[in-house]
Each structure stands twice: as C-alpha cells, then as structure tokens.
Amino acid sequence: xxxVSQNPRHKITKRGQNVTFRCDPIxxxxxxxxYRQTLGQGPEFLTYFQNEAQLEKSRLLxxxxxxxxxxxxxxTLEIQRTEQGDSxxxxxxxxxxxxxxxxxxxxxGTRLTVL
Amino acid sequence: xxxxxxxxxxxxxxxQEVNITCSHxxxxxxxxxxxxxxxxxxxxxFIIQGYKTKVTNEVASLFIPADRKSSxxxxxxxxxxxxxxxYCLVGERDDKIIFGKGTRLHxxx
Numbered sequence: 226x227x228x229v230s231q232n233p234r235h236k237i238t239k240r241g242q243n244v245t246f247r248c249d250p251i252x253x254x255x256x257x258x259x260y261r262q263t264l265g266q267g268p269e270f271l272t273y274f275q276n277e278a279q280l281e282k283s284r285l286l287x288x289x290x291x292x293x294x295x296x297x298x299x300x301t302l303e304i305q306r307t308e309q310g311d312s313x314x315x316x317x318x319x320x321x322x323x324x325x326x327x328x329x330x331x332x333x334g335t336r337l338t339v340l
Numbered sequence: 341x342x343x344x345x346x347x348x349x350x351x352x353x354x355x356q357e358v359n360i361t362c363s364h365x366x367x368x369x370x371x372x373x374x375x376x377x378x379x380x381x382x383x384x385x386f387i388i389q390g391y392k393t394k395v396t397n398e399v400a401s402l403f404i405p406a407d408r409k410s411s412x413x414x415x416x417x418x419x420x421x422x423x424x425x426x427y428c429l430v431g432e433r434d435d436k437i438i439f440g441k442g443t444r445l446h447x448x449x
Contacts, residue, residue: 229383258436267427267439268384281436316383327374327429327437331383 227251229332231317237338238307245303246335250319257300258329259292260316261285268316274300275322307339344428349444358415360443362428365409371431373404373411378425378442388413415445423447 230249238244250257255276260268271290272282276297286292289307294300304311314336318329346362364373372391376384377399388395390402390411401414415422427442 260437260439265441267425267441268437270436270438273436318383327372327389328386329437331385334381334383336381 229317229319229330231315231332231335233335234333235336235338237340239340240309241306243303243305244307244337245301246315246317246337248300248302248317248319248332250299250317251321251330254319254321254330255297256320256322257294258318258320259300259302260318262314262316262334263312271302304337307337309339312337312339344430344440346426346428346440346443348441349446351446351448352418353448354419355417358418358422358445358447360413360415360426360428360445361410362413362430363410364428364430367408367430373402373408374429375400375402375413376427376429376439378427380424384427384439418445418447420447420449 232247236244258273259271261271262268270283271286272292273280274294277294289305292302314334316331316334318331320329344362344364352358372389374389375387377387378384387399388397388402390404392404395402403412423446425442425444427439
C-alpha cells in the first residue's frame with residue numbers, strides 16, 4: 226500500500242492557461258474522489274468515479290473543469306482558462322467498495338496558484 | 341444530511357488530554373460518526389469512526405452518548421505534533437464526504 230499520490234505537488238500558472246493534475250489512487254481502490262480546499266475551509270467535493278464511470282459532479286465543477294479516469298486506474302483533473310478564483314489545493318481520495326463510506330484515503334494534494 | 345457543529349478552535353498543552361465535542365442533533369438512525377485529522381499542507385486522514393457508546397484505537401477514543409446527538413473525540417496526552425484541524429462528519433449523502441470548517445487544535449509547549 227503506497228498510498229494515494231498526486232502530481233504535481235505545486236503548480237503556478239497565469240490566468241487563462243490550462244492546467245492538468247494527475248491522481249494515482251491506491252491500486253485496489255475502485256472509487257476515486259476529487260475535492261478542492263481553499264484557505265481556512267474544509268475540503269469541498271467536486272466529483273467522484275466508480276471504476277471509469279463518473280457518477281456525480283458538484284455544481285462547483287463549472288464547464289471549465291473536466292475529470293477523467295480512463296480504465297478505472299489513475300485520474301486527471303483539467304481546468305481550462307484558469308481564473309484567479311481557481312487558486313486552491315486540489316485533493317484526490319480513494320477507497321475500496323468494501324470500506325466504510327466515510328473512510329477515504331487522501332493524497333497530499335496539488336496546490337494551484339493562478340497569477 | 342445531518343449538520344454538525346464543533347468549536348472553531350482550541351488550545352491545549354503538551355501532555356494534556358484533549359476533548360473535542362461535536363453536536364449533530366439531526367443524526368439519522370443509520371448514520372455513523374467519523375473524525376478526520378488534517379495537518380498543514382497535507383490531505384485529511386481518517387482517524388476514527390463509531391456508531392454508539394465508545395470506540396478506541398491507537399490514535400483516539402470516540403465517545404457517543406445514547407441519544408447520539410453529540411460525540412466527543414478524545415486525544416490522550418497530546419504532543420506538539422497533534423496540532424491540526426479535526427473534522428467531525430456524520431452520515432454521508434450520495435457517497436461523498438461533506439466537510440465543515442473543523443476545529444483548529446493548537447498544542448502549546
């Protein structure tokens with residue numbers, strides 16, 4: 226069990242650019258979640274996958290955001306035409322179907338700064 | 341979805357026992373109570389979960405009274421490294437976690 230990994234750990238970009246983040250879940254976990262966290266707030270749910278199927282998307286996930294999980298393994302989160310309000314920590318989590326619903330394993334996050 | 345209320349922040353000293361109480365008056369019959377810990381610049385970490393009475397693991401204890409309208413996370417003999425944000429969660433809607441602002445615990449030497 227090597228844990229959930231996320232890359233890059235930090236990303237600085239200029240407003241209007243596109244960025245893509247990657248999440249590698251724990252290998253046997255079929256559920257994968259994306260959250261966003263701003264300073265002083267708890268993480269906010271963005272979207273989640275069961276295997277390769279995207280089952281739910283938050284209203285927070287505007288049309289500029291897209292997430293994929295090809296083949297039910299790693300996942301990517303892309304933000305197009307970034308805005309300064311997108312600056313946040315983006316967290317990925319995974320869990321196995323056999324685990325309790327609330328027991329998710331989080332990665333270290335990708336900190337995005339939009340200038 | 342049950343709403344939770346917990347203190348915004350708490351201070352304590354090394355070696356003390358810390359109790360963080362969370363109220364959840366609208367908890368549903370099937371809801372579990374879960375606590376996460378988050379260190380600065382890291383993702384949250386699951387620490388304990390319970391349904392009723394008392395649960396204990398190597399990290400913490402969770403006390404839940406009979407009416408389940410509140411719960412208390414107990415951290416024995418805290419150290420500086422226990423400084424973190426602690427989130428109380430109840431139940432789950434549609435398989436995602438709804439985090440509040442949590443309790444910022446600051447341990448002083």
